[in-house]
Amino acid sequence: MMTVSLIVFLIVALITLGSALMVVIARNLVHSALWLVLTLFGVAILFGLLQAGFLAVVQVVIYIGAISILIIFAIMLTRRIASDTGPRFNENWGWALGISLMMFAALVWVIVSWPGFHVQAQPLDARFEPVVELGKALVSPNGYVLPFELASVLLLAALIGAIVIAWERKPEGR
Amino acid sequence: MQTQDWLFVGIFIVLAPLFPLIALLIPRLIAPRKPNPIKLETYECGMETVGPAWVQFKVQYYIFALIFLVFDIEMVFLYPWAVSLNLLPFYAVVEGIIFVAILVAGLLYAWRNGALKWA
Amino acid sequence: MTDPINLIAEWLRGLLAGWGLSSGLVIFIMTLLGVVVTAAFVLLMDVFLVWVERKVVARFQDRLGPNRLGPFGLIQPLADVIKLLIKEDITPIGADRVVYNIAPILALATVLVLWSVIPLSPTVLGADINVGVLFIVAAGAIGTLGIIMAGWASNNKYALIGAFRMVAEIVAYEVPMVIALMVPVILARSMSIGEIVQRQTIWYIVLAPVAALVFLITAIAELGRAPFDLSEAESEIVAGFHIEYTGMKFGMFYAGELLHALTMGALFASFFLGGWRGPFAEQVPILGVFYLFLKAFFIYWVIMWVKYSLPRIRIDHLMEFSWKFLTPLILAVVMITALLDKLLGEPGTLIYTLGMLVANLIVVWITLTLLRTYFRLERKRVGEERPVAAPDLTPAARIERTS
């Protein structure tokens, strides 16, 4: 049972990283977005493996169902530059590659030298209901009620802002 | 019990694409295959295809997807709220109503600005 | 004896354990078998649906429908399948081959996956995950993506426009649908569909008729069936996003649509009509499956009834109906339900039931009054005399005057 979950993890992680790489190097932007969907799905499966079922499902609903569709719509609206011509990288891509690799090496070094490296997961308490707990935490005054309401304000600001920016008002309103 | 349920769902997700895949592979073996350039043209009611398929879309599509995204996120916050509602005191309902009211203000803004009108 | 499915499952479990397999492996094999049996059953049902659809539409249109092959034309769908299988498969020029081929698979698979969380009977195996409701939404999200992929990869204007329209429609109706599903979640205090069915001693359609109606409307819109069939408005964009698909690939979209309709029926039954609940269902679990499918087919029939009776709605009306009517309405209903749930105490009591029902009726009445006022004003506005851009003289008279 233990090795099975390890094998599943390795397969999913490799596919996810591979498709993340494809996201970055794909020439066609629509392909890039579709690879992004696969990456996000892989991350959702990892959430499932971490026994955060709610977050796994939410990841699919929000990222694949809404954000990637938004991205694809935006690509379609700005079609000319999404075509296959021209270089996809800017002239500094060598530097970028170096910085990213250094970043990765540094992160791995930090993780490896950290004493909690081989921590194993404790089994979850059977009575622990993440969704119920989440609901309680989001509205209780000594929990996260402020972030909860602020998220609403943030979304409102994003909605109004995006409409103001993207929407050309027609003269004959409403 | 929960783990076994997730196992069921996981196997289902892996197997579900296999059934249509098999159904699509059978025609490869038995269906005829005689392509010619006219047959492979994209279909445009019998006319010759004009221009690229990538026509210009209006920004309305983006606006609707945007409002959808905002309400989708709202749902992520409200579903846990709905599940644990009976365990919480009365103020939780009020907080939920405030949360929704703020978002409805956004919807009203879009409405007043004509962003909801498909024209 | 009353529960044959679990009897067989127990027997198999014993047999496998007898062969000396480890308990983990036995669980895995049993789950795998469960999945295969469920999926095969659903797919078989899908083939049967082709016959149902054709027969019922024929009856609505005063025809006979398939009646040649087998009794009542029951073997007709098999002939259809064979026809689809031996048709030539065409991939148009300029199509993105990989994406083009993945799209039909997604179309059917995402619908099939929904059946993993629908409780078929009190005991039949299946998954009862604690986020069932959201799982349905998630599967729908991936299905939407399949539509975009089909439209984009076909390299066809109509396909792309059809896909975009369809996605805009799904996106618009997903919002009220997701919010409507919040009502059963509040009533049942759980997101697992099994739990929601379990708690329905009184069907939720009594407690939440408005939410049920909104769910039905949005479900039809989500399916893209008439009167919401913008994506394949024949007179405008030929066939919509699957215009370039032939043979079995088209068959996948078709089968996906039919199965989706039945699935929506099963979901509606589970959320609002008590799922597998019915007389003696708890004593004889196999009856539960029967009740569930009875209810699911009833809703499926309602969906067909709507489809073959109503004309197509214009796209601007359709969008405004969702954003300006359904979404505010259902948000109000959810908030009222939450409020009343807190005020009325424990569910199951007479006061609770009556309170919910009366509240819903009041909401309906207020909505109707508002609509009536709005349309009265609108009629007045349209009926008013408006400035007409007509010349005060006819051209002939003008020439006469100038000359």
Add this chain to the structure above:
Amino acid sequence: MIPLSYYLIFAAGLFSIGLFGVLARKNAIAILIGIELMLNAVNVNLVAFWRYRTPGMIAGQVFTVIVLAVAAAEVAVGLALFISIYRRRDTIAADQIDLMKW
């Protein structure tokens, strides 16, 4: 079971790939996609730490949900900006949007 470090290394990899996308891609939408990858890597870390270090508390999941909301808001406004820029300047290549340089 899987040790915590596997998840952390996976997240580091995802983060670095996203970073490369942000730094190297020309198209503004591709840059935004790169940012999405980075945010996802952060989310993987948050959930992994929740599961392995504080499984009895809910804070990790709350933070993940908030990150989700912020990511959505960022994408919404970002893409709106690109659409607006595209309408005015007919390009969204990041190295050509340089009016602010002077």
